Amino acid sequence: KAGVTQTPRYLIKTRGQQVTLSCSPISGHRSVSWYQQTPGQGLQFLFEYFSETQRNKGNFPGRFSGRQFSNSRSEMNVSTLELGDSALYLCASSEGRMNTEAFFGQGTRLTVV
Amino acid sequence: AQSVTQLGSHVSVSEGALVLLRCNYSSSVPPYLFWYVQYPNQGLQLLLKYTSAATLVKGINGFEAEFKKSETSFHLTKPSAHMSDAAEYFCAVLGGSYIPTFGRGTSLIVHP
Numbered sequence: 001k002a003g004v005t006q007t008p009r010y011l012i013k014t015r016g017q018q019v020t021l022s023c024s025p026i027s028g029h030r031s032v033s034w035y036q037q038t039p040g041q042g043l044q045f046l047f048e049y050f051s052e053t054q055r056n057k058g059n060f061p062g063r064f065s066g067r068q069f070s071n072s073r074s075e076m077n078v079s080t081l082e083l084g085d086s087a088l089y090l091c092a093s094s095e096g097r098m099n100t101e102a103f104f105g106q107g108t109r110l111t112v113v
Numbered sequence: 114a115q116s117v118t119q120l121g122s123h124v125s126v127s128e129g130a131l132v133l134l135r136c137n138y139s140s141s142v143p144p145y146l147f148w149y150v151q152y153p154n155q156g157l158q159l160l161l162k163y164t165s166a167a168t169l170v171k172g173i174n175g176f177e178a179e180f181k182k183s184e185t186s187f188h189l190t191k192p193s194a195h196m197s198d199a200a201e202y203f204c205a206v207l208g209g210s211y212i213p214t215f216g217r218g219t220s221l222i223v224h225p
Contacts, residue, residue, distance in 0.1 A: 004156070033213075042215060042217045042218060043157075043203060043205075043215035043218075044215075045212050045213055045214075048211070048212075055211070056210070056211055056212050058212065090156050090157065092156075092157075101159060101162065102159070103159075104149075104156030104157040104158070105156050106154070106155055106156045107154075107155075107156050109154075
């Protein structure tokens with residue numbers, strides 16, 4: 001079974017631009033969650049999608065958004081990028097809603113300059 | 114609200130020595146607790162999980178953790194460290210909100 005795939009692995013953007021990150025979950029997994037990892041704030045939950053609906057959202061501004069497609073693939077979008085958005089963005093998938101075994105992708109390293 | 118505290122941002126051990134990584138949590142409901150490992154430039158891999166069954170949980174790679182409700186702790190141990198255990202370890206709690214909270218991580222350094 002293929003694991004969680006995140007694309008791209010690395011990305012460099014300029015302040016003010018927007019970016020879209022993609023996550024393909026493990027086949028059969030219906031829940032996809034997104035996390036931001038930075039040295040200063042650690043690992044923070046962004047949001048969770050299950051069956052194309054956002055089920056939970058962390059404490060992030062509205063510039064961070066996401067969606068899930070009928071095949072469970074998910075995208076997250078960050079608009080009006082700020083330097084502080086530079087981070088490793090991780091996606092995790094699980095069979096059910098935030099169930100007890102989430103599988104993580106390798107992440108997308110976003111650098112905002 | 115829930116929270117996780119990992120004592121020690123860095124833990125250094127010799128190869129073959131006991132590994133002990135500390136995690137204390139707070140949660141308003143009986144929690145699920147997890148330990149994850151992260152290698153450089155990789156995502157997180159689940160080591161083990163506590164889901165209100167046995168309090169002593171065995172995971173992969175020889176790691177285990179014991180849930181102690183009275184101490185609100187979920188420390189991770191391994192009897193004998195291996196060089197390949199060098200990585201970042203994260204403790205996480207999942208309460209009734211389904212929003213996970215992660216600790217700040219502990220970097221395990223293994224000396225030959």
